[in-house]
Amino acid sequence: MLHKNGVIPLYIQLQNILKEDILQGKYKEGELIPSETVLSNQYNITRSTVRKAISNLIDLGFIRREHGKGSFVSLREVRYKMWNFGGFTEFMKKQNKVPYSEVLHQEMVSIEDRSYYKLVRARGILEDHVEYLTLDTSLLPLDLFPGLEKFDFSTLSLYDTLRKRYEVFPARVEVGVQPILSNKETQQLFKVDRTTPLLEVQGSVFGNSGVEIEKVAIVYSPKVEFQLMTSL
Amino acid sequence: MLHKNGVIPLYIQLQNILKEDILQGKYKEGELIPSETVLSNQYNITRSTVRKAISNLIDLGFIRREHGKGSFVSLREVRYKMWNFGGFTEFMKKQNKVPYSEVLHQEMVSIEDRSYYKLVRARGILEDHVEYLTLDTSLLPLDLFPGLEKFDFSTLSLYDTLRKRYEVFPARVEVGVQPILSNKETQQLFKVDRTTPLLEVQGSVFGNSGVEIEKVAIVYSPKVEFQLMTSL
DNA sequence: TAGTGGTCTAGACCACGGT
DNA sequence: CCGTGGTCTAGACCACTAG
Numbered sequence: 001m002l003h004k005n006g007v008i009p010l011y012i013q014l015q016n017i018l019k020e021d022i023l024q025g026k027y028k029e030g031e032l033i034p035s036e037t038v039l040s041n042q043y044n045i046t047r048s049t050v051r052k053a054i055s056n057l058i059d060l061g062f063i064r065r066e067h068g069k070g071s072f073v074s075l076r077e078v079r080y081k082m083w084n085f086g087g088f089t090e091f092m093k094k095q096n097k098v099p100y101s102e103v104l105h106q107e108m109v110s111i112e113d114r115s116y117y118k119l120v121r122a123r124g125i126l127e128d129h130v131e132y133l134t135l136d137t138s139l140l141p142l143d144l145f146p147g148l149e150k151f152d153f154s155t156l157s158l159y160d161t162l163r164k165r166y167e168v169f170p171a172r173v174e175v176g177v178q179p180i181l182s183n184k185e186t187q188q189l190f191k192v193d194r195t196t197p198l199l200e201v202q203g204s205v206f207g208n209s210g211v212e213i214e215k216v217a218i219v220y221s222p223k224v225e226f227q228l229m230t231s232l
Numbered sequence: 233m234l235h236k237n238g239v240i241p242l243y244i245q246l247q248n249i250l251k252e253d254i255l256q257g258k259y260k261e262g263e264l265i266p267s268e269t270v271l272s273n274q275y276n277i278t279r280s281t282v283r284k285a286i287s288n289l290i291d292l293g294f295i296r297r298e299h300g301k302g303s304f305v306s307l308r309e310v311r312y313k314m315w316n317f318g319g320f321t322e323f324m325k326k327q328n329k330v331p332y333s334e335v336l337h338q339e340m341v342s343i344e345d346r347s348y349y350k351l352v353r354a355r356g357i358l359e360d361h362v363e364y365l366t367l368d369t370s371l372l373p374l375d376l377f378p379g380l381e382k383f384d385f386s387t388l389s390l391y392d393t394l395r396k397r398y399e400v401f402p403a404r405v406e407v408g409v410q411p412i413l414s415n416k417e418t419q420q421l422f423k424v425d426r427t428t429p430l431l432e433v434q435g436s437v438f439g440n441s442g443v444e445i446e447k448v449a450i451v452y453s454p455k456v457e458f459q460l461m462t463s464l
Numbered sequence: 465t466a467g468t469g470g471t472c473t474a475g476a477c478c479a480c481g482g483t
Numbered sequence: 484c485c486g487t488g489g490t491c492t493a494g495a496c497c498a499c500t501a502g
Contacts, residue, residue, distance in 0.1 A: 009490060035468060046492050048280075051469085059291070061459075067469050068499035177458040179411030179429035197411035197429030226409040227435075228460070241471060267487060278473050283488085299488050300480035471497075478490075 002043050010045050014053040020210040022062055022073050023172060032070045033063065088123055088134070089157040098126040103154045104135075108142070115142045116215075117149050119158070122189055124221075132189045133224050139215040144168065168207045170214070175203030177226075180219070190221040199226055234275050242277050246285040254294055254305050255360070264302045265295065320355055320366070320389075330358040335386045336367075340374070347374045348447075349381050351390070354421055356453075364421045365456050371447040376400065400439045402446070407435030409458075412451070422453040431458055 002013045018033065027033050034042065039050045054071055057063040064074035092099035105120040116139040124132040138158065140148055145166050153161075162168045180200045182192055190198070198219055205214040220226065234245045250265065259265050266274065271282045286303055289295040296306035320331060337352040348371040356364040370390065372380055377398050385393075394400045412432045414424055422430070430451055437446040452458060 011490080037468080046494090047469095048493090049491060052490085065469065066500085068467085068501080070468060070500095175460060177409060177431065177460070179431045181427065181429055195413065197413055199409065199411045199431075228407060228409070243471080269486080269488095278475090279488095280474090281472060284471085297488065298481090300482080300486085302487060465502085466500105467502105468500075469498085471495100473495075474493095476490100476492075479488090481485100481487075483484075483486105 002045065010043075011049050011052040011056070014039070014043060014045070014050065015056050016210065018053065018057060019060075019062060022075065023210070027073045029073055029075050031073050033073060035070055088136075089160065092125060100124050100126045100130055101154050102130075103152075106149065108149065109139070111139070116140060117142055117145065119153060121153065131223070133221045135186060135189060135219040137217045140213065144211070144213060162213065168213055170205050171208045172206045173203055173216075174206070175201045175216075177201050186219055190223075192222060196222060198222065199224075234277065242275075243281050243284040243288070246271070246275060246277070246282065247288050250285065250289060251292075251294060254307075259305045261305050261307055263305050265305060267302055320368075332356050332358045332362055333386050334362075335384075338381065340381065341371070343371070348372060349374055349377065351385060353385065363455070365453045367418060367421060367451040369449045372445070376443070376445060394445065400445055402437050403440045404438045405435060405448075406438070407433045407448075409433050418451055422455075424454060428454060430454065431456075 002010055004010070006013070018027075021027050022033075033039075033054075036047050036050045036054065039045075040047045043050075054063055054065070058065060062073065062075060063071050065071050089099045089101075100123065102122045103119065104122055105118075107118050109116050109118045119136075119138045119140070121136045121138075122132050123134045123136055124130055142148065145162070145168070148161075148166075151161055151165075159170055162170065178200050179197050182190070182194055182196050182198050186192070186198060187194055187196075190196075192198075198221070200217065200219045202217045203215075204212045205216055207213045234242055236242070238245070250259075253259050253265075265271075265286075268279050268282045268286065272279045275282075286295055286297070290297060294305065294307060295303050297303050320333075332355065334354045335351065336354055337350075339350050341348050341350045351368075351370045351372070353368045353370075354364050355366045355368055356362055374380065377394070377400070380393075380398075383393055383397075391402055394402065410432050411429050414422070414426055414428050414430050418424070418430060419426055419428075422428075424430075430453075432449060432451050434449045435447075436444045437448055439445045
């Protein structure tokens, strides 16, 4: 149900509900979602409000409308192969590599009246020497994870901690990919010159319940292969 | 004045009027346009209709709204979201853009004793000018597509042709993503300087039967947003 | 014909910004 | 305070799709 007198607009609430339903698989790729009329009756809101919610989801690439037919789930889900989001540590162990994390920086920051724990880590694998592969910047909301700053993430897995200590399970990422130029920090870390372009991924990680649990920015070493497969 | 009983929706008519006014300089960059109430009175339509017109112009990057202040002309740079690898033409049409393709180069090449039709196209959308978004290099095996070189892909959709003429349906892609530096060609095409890093996607497209039907390399303009979602 | 989305009206109340 | 945009209601008629 919707919170009629809450601070969050009804169309945003509905938008989030539909988005979650789609991502949780309640409405699957290609399937019809309930019609605008049905939704407006179901949630006791007008069709205009329903339309606003659906229009936003169309802009976000979740839904496609067809006149006279209905509104369809229209996702283009991308899967990754060599590259992994949900736990660098776990992934590397599976590859029989020794994962290595170095906390470069950590602090409490405040963004839009919310406090976050900011964690900057250089990550890589341990061979004869340390081979750095990514530079990770994470922002984790402290209201969701009180006391998070007390853990030592050079030895602990961040996602493992979220799961075990906070029972929060990373479920989904939404990211953008950009090419960037290296700066002094990444040049040193990845041993590249200043003309080397790098890959950066920026976005959000969401938990099971659909809440954003982490804002993340990762710069990848050129040694990391970024591959993906997707169906058309 | 608006044509009240015309075939063109009122909000589209208003949208075009405002767009023209902006492009003709009647409302200049940073200036306020008339308020929603004023426009609704002026054109004898409801505020909802005015809002729909303005919302579209915001999506198109002409206007920015500020709560309590008004709506300002704001010709921000448009960024295009593209998470599709196959079917540029179809994708752009769905976005109500006019797709534009320019064949820069085509030839027959031989790789590992197999002949391919090599097609290099600059692709983008047509607005007041051509906005180039990608530089596509395709390699299509001629044994699968005999006579393919006879089509004119500046006007025809490649994938459409594969489907209609050869009954081959692109089904899956496997690609790698790399950051690259711009070269002279891409600098000119995308109007960027030589220090601008770009995104390149390289890989293969497979048909329904699982055969590789195309080797592809796409360089993206910085105006293209490369976004993806995935479950963990 | 019934159900869908597409467009539009005529209101209402609210939150924000500047006077 | 007033004017702005932000949200929402409760209707209406239309065009399109499918049985």
